[in-house]
Amino acid sequence: MTALLFGILTLVLVGPAAEAMSRASWPVRAPRAAMTLWQAIALAGVLSAFSCGLAIAANLLAPGPDGTPTTNPLHEIERLGLPLWLLLVGVFMLTVMVGARLMYTVIRVGVRTRARRHAHRQLIDILDRCDRSDHSHPLFASDVRMIDVEQPLAYCLPGLRQRVVVSEGVVTRLTREELTAVLAHERAHLRARHDLVLEAFIAFHEAFPRFVRSRSALGAVELLVEALADDQAVRATTPTTLGRALVACADAVAPRGAMAVGGPTTLARIHRLRDARDARLTAVCAYAVAAAILVVPTLAVAIPWLTELSRLMTAG
Numbered sequence: 001m002t003a004l005l006f007g008i009l010t011l012v013l014v015g016p017a018a019e020a021m022s023r024a025s026w027p028v029r030a031p032r033a034a035m036t037l038w039q040a041i042a043l044a045g046v047l048s049a050f051s052c053g054l055a056i057a058a059n060l061l062a063p064g065p066d067g068t069p070t071t072n073p074l075h076e077i078e079r080l081g082l083p084l085w086l087l088l089v090g091v092f093m094l095t096v097m098v099g100a101r102l103m104y105t106v107i108r109v110g111v112r113t114r115a116r117r118h119a120h121r122q123l124i125d126i127l128d129r130c131d132r133s134d135h136s137h138p139l140f141a142s143d144v145r146m147i148d149v150e151q152p153l154a155y156c157l158p159g160l161r162q163r164v165v166v167s168e169g170v171v172t173r174l175t176r177e178e179l180t181a182v183l184a185h186e187r188a189h190l191r192a193r194h195d196l197v198l199e200a201f202i203a204f205h206e207a208f209p210r211f212v213r214s215r216s217a218l219g220a221v222e223l224l225v226e227a228l229a230d231d232q233a234v235r236a237t238t239p240t241t242l243g244r245a246l247v248a249c250a251d252a253v254a255p256r257g258a259m260a261v262g263g264p265t266t267l268a269r270i271h272r273l274r275d276a277r278d279a280r281l282t283a284v285c286a287y288a289v290a291a292a293i294l295v296v297p298t299l300a301v302a303i304p305w306l307t308e309l310s311r312l313m314t315a316g
Helices: 002-023 031-060 073-080 082-127 168-173 176-192 194-207 217-236 239-248 266-274 280-315
Strands: 144-147 154-157 163-167
Touching: 002 031, 002 082, 002 217, 002 280, 031 082, 031 194, 031 217, 031 280, 082 144, 082 154, 082 163, 082 194, 144 168, 154 176, 163 168, 163 176, 168 176, 176 194, 176 217, 176 239, 194 217, 217 239, 217 266, 239 266
Parallel strands: 144 163
Antiparallel strands: 154 163
């Protein structure tokens, strides 16, 4: 029964719950609280999957007083029946696969992304055309690089040697205030390490099979990341200034591993700037739901391990 409950909880969190969150309209009004709730859903989904696997293992391998298994998994067929035994083994193998894919994806995404950024950073440093003679100009900063490209480009490269990259096309289109808003937006990504947030969600998204995970969850998280950076840019300028900059850079693109100021989320973000309603109550509710979602699977994983550790220490 425990394994069944955690299996259902896992499927609900990575499927219907994530899909409902991605289709809701309130997250963009309270992006920080919504991001916390997204992270709670992702973590609870992983913990629930592992809890399901542990509960199944407990059914297939009954521990003795010293903690070692006293039964052979094949011997449990008689007690559980072949259909239920096959179901338990199948779900357990699926749990192991999710865990293995999660670790593999984290490593693969991290290694590939950092390699791309390193190569691109070296190229950008060579192509830099910033004129730093005007100390009052936004482009004077040491982390900014400008490249000779007419197409509007504005993006950041996270990492130990962070870069904000703009093209001459962007500099030509924008006023100084609008350029300041764009730079503040990209620096907000760098300070908050939004790249790590996205990497974690990419790993979570790819760890679960396609038939159970939400298709639009990753896009919803990307919108929230951009909304959080927009909030920081608004504090440095004004909503109107940022809105004009977003319109001018709407067709901006970025290489893989970077985060652009424009892109497919631009229209939704401009509407958000115009609809600045108070969302404090919504944020409080989101934080409360996030805490509640984390309690059950976290305690379910922690309590059995703590109980077993206490028993072993007492026996010793």
